[in-house]
Amino acid sequence: MTRPTRIIGAPIDYGANRRGVDMGPSAIRYGGLAAQLEDAGAAVADDGDVAAPRAEERDPEAEKPSEGRAKFLRETKAVCTALSDRVAETLADDELPLVLGGDHSIAIGSVTGSARNADVGLVWFDAHGDFNTPTTSPSGNVHGMPLAALLGIGEFAGVEWANADGLREENVAIVGLRSVDEAERKAIRQSEVTAFTMSDIDEEGITDVVDEALDVATAGTDGIHVSLDLDWLDPREAPGVGTPVRGGVNYREAHSALETVAETDALRSLELVEVNPILDEQNETASLATELAASALGKRIL
Numbered sequence: 001m002t003r004p005t006r007i008i009g010a011p012i013d014y015g016a017n018r019r020g021v022d023m024g025p026s027a028i029r030y031g032g033l034a035a036q037l038e039d040a041g042a043a044v045a046d047d048g049d050v051a052a053p054r055a056e057e058r059d060p061e062a063e064k065p066s067e068g069r070a071k072f073l074r075e076t077k078a079v080c081t082a083l084s085d086r087v088a089e090t091l092a093d094d095e096l097p098l099v100l101g102g103d104h105s106i107a108i109g110s111v112t113g114s115a116r117n118a119d120v121g122l123v124w125f126d127a128h129g130d131f132n133t134p135t136t137s138p139s140g141n142v143h144g145m146p147l148a149a150l151l152g153i154g155e156f157a158g159v160e161w162a163n164a165d166g167l168r169e170e171n172v173a174i175v176g177l178r179s180v181d182e183a184e185r186k187a188i189r190q191s192e193v194t195a196f197t198m199s200d201i202d203e204e205g206i207t208d209v210v211d212e213a214l215d216v217a218t219a220g221t222d223g224i225h226v227s228l229d230l231d232w233l234d235p236r237e238a239p240g241v242g243t244p245v246r247g248g249v250n251y252r253e254a255h256s257a258l259e260t261v262a263e264t265d266a267l268r269s270l271e272l273v274e275v276n277p278i279l280d281e282q283n284e285t286a287s288l289a290t291e292l293a294a295s296a297l298g299k300r301i302l
């Protein structure tokens with residue numbers, strides 16, 4: 001029997017260039033999330049969404065980083081702080097938080113919450129490194145920065161609300177990387193984070209790569225957080241995302257990866273991000289997200 005699962009929505013799109021991922025939580029719920037999770041054997045409760053300021057109330061320049069550019073940092077901080085508390089409370093109740101985004105900046109909230117009273121490993125399924133900082137970011141979009149924020153890199157050093165207490169670089173694995181900015185490449189190489197690119201998946205196959213990623217994340221930790229950016233998949237499988245990149249994993253590879261996550265039995269918290277219903281086709285990306293969540297929670301073909 002899977003741990004009781006509590007759904008928490010974080011309906012924001014401050015961190016992304018293209019509007020629409022704020023509707024992700026609705027689309028994923030509408031795509032049949034609760035039924036999928038029950039199929040996986042999980043008892044499901046829906047905690048609703050964290051409060052998010054409306055577009056009209058936003059000020060892109062309200063809170064500035066020490067240097068560089070990070071748009072809507074004040075709003076991102078407010079939402080992530082609330083989300084972090086909800087995730088920590090859910091874990092304290094011995095339930096599994098399933099966070100629905102929203103753009104990937106919400107990972108700052110989910111992971112700080114998950115790593116508050118525990119040593120946590122992190123598996124980051126993504127086409128992107130999300131390793132920019134306010135000075136290296138080409139866009140100023142915070143969804144390209146959450147990993148650097150959580151690890152306290154660059155201008156994020158000592159930024160308490162954004163740094164994850166119980167997370168060490170050695171326990172972070174990025175899987176499926178294929179779009180990296182120049183400064184990000186350097187920063188990832190300099191860090192202790194393990195990055196598995198699409199070329200690694202070409203060479204070794206998804207099974208071996210995910211096994212290795214899970215070894216990295218589980219080594220010496222109390223459990224793992226899995227952050228699934230839907231642009232990890234090839235845009236043919238997941239068209240409803242704001243920053244699609246060709247050459248991603250296919251449908252079966254994605255399921256296989258999350259089935260392997262379930263087998264490890266170390267899952268502490270999970271999030272599904274970057275679903276953009278405006279750009280989607282008949283909600284297929286949101287439905288796919290629900291299926292992958294079910295695989296991560298232990299749903300099997302037979």
Ligand SMILES: NC(=[NH2+])NCCC[C@H](N)C(=O)O
Pocket residue numbers: 103104105128130132137138139140141143144145180181229231243274
């Ligand atoms: N979570 C994402 N979809 N991130 C995309 C980041 C794109 C680019 N590297 C940037 O920093 O702007």
Ligand SMILES: [Mn+2]
Pocket residue numbers: 126127128229231232243
């Ligand atoms: Mn991405």
Ligand SMILES: [Mn+2]
Pocket residue numbers: 104126128130143229
């Ligand atoms: Mn991402």
